[in-house]
Amino acid sequence: MSRLDNSRGGLISVLLLLFLVLAIFSPIPVVHAQEVGIAMAGTFSQQEFELPQGTEVSSPSVYVVVFNHLSEELNVQMLFTAPFGVEVLFDHAIFTLPAGGEQKVYITVKVTEDAVPGEYEIVVAAEATPKEGEGLKIATASAQKASLVVTGESALIYARVVSPDGDPIKAQVRLFKVIEDKLNELALNETGILEAKIAPGIYKVIAYIAGRTLAEETVEVKAGDSKEITLVVRTVYFEQFGIEPNYNPDTELLAFVRIVYSINNLYQAVSNAEVILVVNRDDNLLEQVSLILLSRLDMGRTGGSYSYLPAEGWQAGNYGLKLELYIEGEFYNDSSEEELLVTLPAAPLGLSVVWWIVAGVASIVIVIVIILAVRRRREEIAKKRRVERARRRREEQARKRREEIAKIIILLGKHREELIKKGREEIAKRRRVERARRRREEQARKHREEIAKIIILLGKRREELVKKGRKERIRRRREKRARRRR
Amino acid sequence: MKKLITALVIAALLLTLSSTSVYAGSGGVTGQGKGGNTRPTVDGVWLVETSSDTAVTAMSPLAEYRVKATLGDINTIDDIQTVEFHIYHTSDGSNWDADETAIFKWTKAGGWTMENGSATTTWAMGTNTAPSVFTGTAGDWYLGFRPGKLAQADATANWHASVEVWDEHPSQTGTGSGGNASMGAYNEISVDVGTIVFGIAAGIEPSQTGYIEAPASHYLTTQVASNATYALGSKSDATWSDGGINTITLTGTTDEPPLTSGYFSLIIDDQQTGASDGIPKTSQAVTSTNVTITGLGTQGRTETIDDGNEGTSDKQFYMALSFAVDGINEVTYSGIITFTVTN
Numbered sequence: 001m002s003r004l005d006n007s008r009g010g011l012i013s014v015l016l017l018l019f020l021v022l023a024i025f026s027p028i029p030v031v032h033a034q035e036v037g038i039a040m041a042g043t044f045s046q047q048e049f050e051l052p053q054g055t056e057v058s059s060p061s062v063y064v065v066v067f068n069h070l071s072e073e074l075n076v077q078m079l080f081t082a083p084f085g086v087e088v089l090f091d092h093a094i095f096t097l098p099a100g101g102e103q104k105v106y107i108t109v110k111v112t113e114d115a116v117p118g119e120y121e122i123v124v125a126a127e128a129t130p131k132e133g134e135g136l137k138i139a140t141a142s143a144q145k146a147s148l149v150v151t152g153e154s155a156l157i158y159a160r161v162v163s164p165d166g167d168p169i170k171a172q173v174r175l176f177k178v179i180e181d182k183l184n185e186l187a188l189n190e191t192g193i194l195e196a197k198i199a200p201g202i203y204k205v206i207a208y209i210a211g212r213t214l215a216e217e218t219v220e221v222k223a224g225d226s227k228e229i230t231l232v233v234r235t236v237y238f239e240q241f242g243i244e245p246n247y248n249p250d251t252e253l254l255a256f257v258r259i260v261y262s263i264n265n266l267y268q269a270v271s272n273a274e275v276i277l278v279v280n281r282d283d284n285l286l287e288q289v290s291l292i293l294l295s296r297l298d299m300g301r302t303g304g305s306y307s308y309l310p311a312e313g314w315q316a317g318n319y320g321l322k323l324e325l326y327i328e329g330e331f332y333n334d335s336s337e338e339e340l341l342v343t344l345p346a347a348p349l350g351l352s353v354v355w356w357i358v359a360g361v362a363s364i365v366i367v368i369v370i371i372l373a374v375r376r377r378r379e380e381i382a383k384k385r386r387v388e389r390a391r392r393r394r395e396e397q398a399r400k401r402r403e404e405i406a407k408i409i410i411l412l413g414k415h416r417e418e419l420i421k422k423g424r425e426e427i428a429k430r431r432r433v434e435r436a437r438r439r440r441e442e443q444a445r446k447h448r449e450e451i452a453k454i455i456i457l458l459g460k461r462r463e464e465l466v467k468k469g470r471k472e473r474i475r476r477r478r479e480k481r482a483r484r485r486r
Numbered sequence: 487m488k489k490l491i492t493a494l495v496i497a498a499l500l501l502t503l504s505s506t507s508v509y510a511g512s513g514g515v516t517g518q519g520k521g522g523n524t525r526p527t528v529d530g531v532w533l534v535e536t537s538s539d540t541a542v543t544a545m546s547p548l549a550e551y552r553v554k555a556t557l558g559d560i561n562t563i564d565d566i567q568t569v570e571f572h573i574y575h576t577s578d579g580s581n582w583d584a585d586e587t588a589i590f591k592w593t594k595a596g597g598w599t600m601e602n603g604s605a606t607t608t609w610a611m612g613t614n615t616a617p618s619v620f621t622g623t624a625g626d627w628y629l630g631f632r633p634g635k636l637a638q639a640d641a642t643a644n645w646h647a648s649v650e651v652w653d654e655h656p657s658q659t660g661t662g663s664g665g666n667a668s669m670g671a672y673n674e675i676s677v678d679v680g681t682i683v684f685g686i687a688a689g690i691e692p693s694q695t696g697y698i699e700a701p702a703s704h705y706l707t708t709q710v711a712s713n714a715t716y717a718l719g720s721k722s723d724a725t726w727s728d729g730g731i732n733t734i735t736l737t738g739t740t741d742e743p744p745l746t747s748g749y750f751s752l753i754i755d756d757q758q759t760g761a762s763d764g765i766p767k768t769s770q771a772v773t774s775t776n777v778t779i780t781g782l783g784t785q786g787r788t789e790t791i792d793d794g795n796e797g798t799s800d801k802q803f804y805m806a807l808s809f810a811v812d813g814i815n816e817v818t819y820s821g822i823i824t825f826t827v828t829n
Contacts, residue, residue: 037677039711046544127826240624
C-alpha cells in the first residue's frame with residue numbers, strides 16, 4: 001500500500017486508522033505465501049559435453065527427474081539457459097506433478113552450426129509455478145548445470161562388435177567421452193554397430209551383452225580422423241570355478257579335489273565345446289584333463305563337476321588349477337586359476353629317541369614303499385597307458401581296416417558295376433554279332449536257295465536242252481535216215 | 487632284532503597302505519572323502535538396471551536399480567543362509583550412513599530387509615529376487631534398491647556394491663564387490679513462509695524501504711537438501727501487476743529508493759545488519775534472472791552421520807522492498823519471487 005496523501009495535521013490520526021484497515025485486506029508489501037517445494041535429481045550435472053558444431057547428444061543417460069514432495073499437485077515448467085546457437089530440448093517441457101509424483105525428463109543438447117566454439121555453461125531448471133492469486137508469491141526451482149565445449153573440429157568414429165570368428169554380434173555398444181578419467185556417455189546402440197560424429201579427444205567404446213561388459217577399447221581421435229573400432233567379444237565364459245579339497249577320513253591326507261564349474265553362454269548355442277582342466281605344479285605344467293565334451297552348448301548356464309587326482313599322486317608343492325574352454329577345437333576362453341598348497345605330513349614332535357629311530361626307520365621304509373608304490377603306480381599307469389595305446393592302436397587299425405574294407409567294397413562295387421556294364425556291352429555286342437551272323441546265314445541260305453533254284457532251273461534247262469538235243473539228234477537221225485532212205 | 491625290524495616293516499607297511507588308499511576311477515576319481523564344508527563364493531557383483539542385466543554407469547537418487555550377485559557354493563546354494571549387500575561410496579563401511587553406505591540383507595529364513603535401524607531415510611528397497619531353486623551350485627540374487635536423496639554425488643569417486651555371503655558355518659564367508667557407477671546430483675528446496683510483511687503492517691511509503699516485519703525473526707527460511715555442492719539464487723518477476731493496468735517495474739538494482747518513477751527495488755542477503763532488525767547486511771539486488779546470492783555460491787552437500795537421520799540445510803534470508811518516490815498507485819500488486827537451488 002502506498003500512501004500518497006501528504007497532508008499533515010489533524011487528518012493524520014484518521015488516515016492512520018484508514019491505513020490500518022486497508023493493510024488488513026490488500027496492502028502491497030504483504031506476502032501471503034505457502035510452503036512450496038520441488039526437487040530434482042538426474043545425471044545432467046555430471047555431464048561435460050564436448051560437441052562439434054552441427055551435432056547433438058541425445059542419450060538415455062542424460063536426464064533429470066523432477067519430484068513433487070508436497071501434498072498437493074504442482075505445475076512445473078522446464079527452462080534452460082544456454083549460449084547462442086545451442087538448444088536444449090526436453091521431452092517434457094510443461095507438466096503437472098501430482099502430490100508425491102515424479103517425472104523423468106530426457107534432455108537433448110543440440111549445437112547448431114551457428115554456435116561459436118568455446119567453453120560454456122548450460123543450466124536446466126524445473127520451476128514450480130504458483131497458483132493464480134493476489135499478492136506476492138514465493139516460488140521454488142531446482143536446477144542442474146553442465147559444462148559445454150563447442151568445437152569447430154570434428155571426427156568420425158565407427159565401432160562394430162564381432163565374434164572371434166569375425167561374425168557380427170548383436171550387442172549393446174556405448175560410446176563415452178573420457179574427460180579426466182570420467183566417462184561421459186555420448187551415444188548408445190543396440191545393434192552392435194555405432195557411428196557418430198564427435199569432437200577430437202579420447203573415447204571409450206564398450207560392448208555389453210546381457211549387461212556384462214565383454215569388450216572395450218579406448219582410442220584417441222584427432223580432428224579429421226575417421227576411426228574404425230572392432231570389438232571382439234567372447235560370449236561364453238566361466239562364471240564359476242571352485243575347488244574343494246577332500247581328505248581321506250582315516251589319514252587326513254588329501255585324497256582328491258572336487259572341481260565345480262559353470263559356463264555361461266550369453267549369445268547363442270555353440271557346437272563342440274570342450275572343457276579342459278590344466279594343472280600346474282610350482283608353475284610347471286603337470287597335466288591336462290578333458291572334463292567334458294559337449295556336441296552342443298546351449299545358451300544359459302551349464303554346470304559340471306569333476307573329482308581330480310593327479311596321475312602321479314599328490315606331491316608337495318603349489319598346485320594351480322585352471323579351466324580352458326575350447327570351441328570347435330580352438331581355444332576360446334579360460335577361468336581364473338585356483339591355487340592349492342599341498343604339504344607332506346609334518347614329523348611328530350616330542351617323541352623319545354627310540355621313537356625317532358623307529359619313526360626314521362619307518363619313514364625310510366615308508367619312503368621305500370612309497371617309491372615302490374609310486375613306481376608300481378607309474379608302471380600301472382604306464383601299463384594302462386600302454387594298454388590304452390594298444391587299444392587305441394587296435395581301434396585305429398580296426399578303423400583303418402574298416403576304412404580299407406569300405407574302400408575295397410566301394411572299389412568292388414565300382415568294379416562290379418564296370419563288369420556288369422562290360423557284360424551288358426558284350427552281350428549287346430554278341431547279340432549284334434549273332435544278328436549279323438544270322439543275317440549272313442539267312443542271306444547265304446537265300447543265296448543257296450536261289451542257287452539251288454538256278455541249279456534246278458539250269459538242270460531243267462539242261463534237261464530241256466538235252467531233250468531238245470535228243471529230239472534234234474533224233475530228228476537229225478530221222479532226217480539222216482530219211483535222207484538215207486531217200 | 488629281526489623280529490623288531492620285521493614288526494617295524496609291517497607297521498610301516500600298514501601305515502603306508504592306510505595313507506595311500508586313494509580312489510581311482512574313470513572320468514575323475516571316486517571314493518569317500520571329507521570335504522570340510524567349502525566356503526560359499528561370490529562369483530560376481532554388478533550394478534544393473536531394473537529391467538535387464540545392463541550395467542549401470544550412472545545412477546540417480548530415488549530411481550530404482552539393482553545389485554546382481556552371482557553366488558556359488560560347491561555344497562549347493564542351499565547351504566547359503568545370509569547374504570549382505572552394501573552399496574557404498576569410495577570405501578565400504580560397516581554402519582548405515584545414508585550418504586556413504588547403505589546396507590541390505592537377505593536371510594534364508596527371513597527374506598529381505600533394509601538395515602537402516604532407526605534412522606529415517608529415503609533409501610528404499612525395490613523389487614528383489616532370490617533363486618527359486620537351490621539345488622545348483624550357483625545362483626543369482628537381485629537386490630532392488632533406490633539410492634537415498636543424500637547419497638553423495640562426487641565427481642571424483644563412484645559408488646560400488648559389495649556382497650558377503652555366509653553358509654551354515656558363521657565363519658565361512660565369501661566376499662566380492664563390483665559395479666562402478668556415478669551418482670547424479672539431487673536437490674530439493676522448500677520455503678516455509680506463512681505470511682511475510684514488508685515494512686509495517688500498514689504498508690510502505692513511496693520513497694521508503696520496508697523490511698520483513700513478520701515473522702518476528704525478520705527472515706524467511708529456505709530448506710535445502712542436496713547430495714552435491716549447490717548454489718542458492720533468487721529472481722523476481724520483472725513487473726508486478728494488480729491484474730489490471732497498474733504495474734510496477736523491478737529495477738534490478740539496490741537503489742533505495744529507485745530513481746525512476748514506477749519502479750521498485752528488491753534487496754536480499756543472508757545476513758542482517760544488527761541483531762533482529764531484519765535489514766540485509768550487504769545489499770544485493772534481486773533481478774529478473776536467477777542470480778546466486780552472495781556467499782551462497784558453493785554450499786557443501788547435506789551430510790549425514792553413522793546411523794543418523796537425513797536432514798536439510800537451512801538458510802535464512804533478509805529482504806528489503808523499496809518504492810520509487812512516485813508512480814506507485816495504491817493497489818495490490820502481484821508478483822513472484824523465486825528461489826532456485828542449482829547443482
